[in-house]
Amino acid sequence: MEPIFKRVVLKLSGEALAGDKGLGIDGDTVVRISEEVKKLHEKGVEVAIVVGGGNFWRGRSAKEMDRTTSDYMGMLGTVMNALALQDALENIGVITRVQSAIEMRQVAEPYIRRRAIRHLEKGRVVIFAAGSGNPYFSTDTAAALRAAEIEAEVILLAKKGVDGVYDSDPQINSEAKKFESLKYIDILNLGLGIMDSTATSLCMDNKIPLIVFGIDEPNNIINVVLGKKIGTHVKED
Secondary structure, X not given: OOOOOOEEEEEEOHHHHHHHHOOOOOHHHHHHHHHHHHHHHHOOOEEEEEEOOOOOOOHHHOOOOOHHHHHHHHHHHHHHHHHHHHHHHHHOOOOEEEEEOOOOOOOOEEOOHHHHHHHHHOOOEEEEEOOOOOOOOOHHHHHHHHHHHXXXXXXXXXXXXXXXXXXXXXXXXXXXXXXXXXXXXXXXXHXXXXXXXXXXXXXXXXXXXXXXXXXXXXXXXXXXHOOOOOOEEEOOO
8 A cells, every 4th residue: 555645744742652651751662653653754755743742741730830931841851752752763774853943953953944844855754842942832733833834744643542533531431422534623613622722723724634543553653644544534625
């Protein structure tokens, strides 16, 4: 089977990199995800990755702390995840560049749109770290923003512990209904918490398709790009 997308943005939560540990980075999990990204790369797919930082710090959860400071701390967590992912990818022969929205030239390139696109065209995987570089915006919003900027064909939203979008939490409600497909306006109207409203609106305005699927099942990333019916597909038509 051939890929149905040429350029994708893969959104990984920090929790996805933590594996069963829940916190920090699980080496085996990072290696497994990297091997799946390599399979995409070998199929000729241009892969950009946006990583979250919730396995280290969730900015909005620190109620006693200044929100801006807390969000910047979360951004630093995403940089650690990006470096771990870069190391794992390069250990298996995939040339990778980390671009950070917060400048830290000793460990990552600054985010430059044209340079990111050139890396992709040259067959390098690009990992976007530090979100959008702004507090009050989630890494989901960063994924939507970067996807629009690099003209990605789809956002692959890889979730831990859930295999798509449901009408209620399937871990609490055993009768929760899974959606096979949705429109972005449905996510907003139904209050589905799969992405925050800013990210959802940005995807809707720029007509960027979204596929929400589970990261726990091996080979799901490659299978989604090969067009297999996995997860929930979100688009406007």
